Amino acid sequence: MDLALLRTFVTVHRAGSFTRAAALLGLSQPAVTSQIRTLERQLGRPLFLRQARGVTPTSIGEELAHKAAPHLDALVEIAEAGLDDESSSRTLHLAGPPEFTAERALPALSGLTGDEGQGFALRASFGTAEETLEGLSAGHHDLVISTARPRGALFTAAPLCDEEHVLLAAPRWADEIGSARRRSKDAPALEGVPVIEVHESLPLVRRYWASVFDSRPTGPGTVIVADLRAVLACAVAGAGLAVLPRYLSAAALRRGDVVALHEPPVPPLRTYFLVARAGTLAMPHLARAHERLMRAAVDWC
Structure with missing residues (x-):
């Protein structure tokens, strides 16, 4: 059986469509x-059921994918990593929202990039959930941190x-609003305050x-800047x-640079x-990065 045909089959199985598999x-x-x-034709059995929006594997297709995918992933790992020590390092392409990726994910992964013999190079890029998931589907990224479940x-x-959200402002705005109005359960108490x-x-x-x-906020944004760190500044x-x-504003809250304008019993x-991508966690460097992030996340947020 031709390995190239098997590779195409596994890619279609994971992508769920011929179009997405072709792009990959x-x-x-x-x-x-x-x-x-x-x-x-070689197998004498259909592997996929063609549908309006992609394909669904038949029972024989599902069985073949289950048996073939791990071995193909292992072959790809060997082919891309090489057999000598100098080429044993792989590159991990990570994507996610800029603030969370920079503040949380990259520091957690930095130790793995220096592990002698098992380390990997790291490339990070930023984008919206839609952008990064599209990039993952197209094979541009290996791991994506997303606020949307695909x-x-x-x-x-x-x-x-889980990330807790805090409504905050500089102390002068808290003084202007007043503590009684800030404890109010009604949004009108905050009307007139500019929004960043x-x-x-x-969205936030x-x-x-x-x-x-x-309810919905009644006024437009006064300052719009596409980075949460700039919003905090x-x-x-x-x-x-x-x-x-x-997590992003905790230090500023402790210093008193900003104060929470509202403390709901259940914060958003x-x-x-x-x-x-399905099946790629069989690759050792992806599995190690995934495990490191999952363990580090226990202490996050």
């Missing part, structure tokens, strides 16, 4: 279709940690208002209120997921 393999869709038909058989996703956000749609503020006040400078992750949470 760098082939045309007709070439992928032809290879799958050739393999089906669906489908192409990915495997594990909850990494990462996007014009006010809107989520907080919906969860805590069961603007809040410290007194530009207005912001909703930020507690956002879950991060650690995502890989």
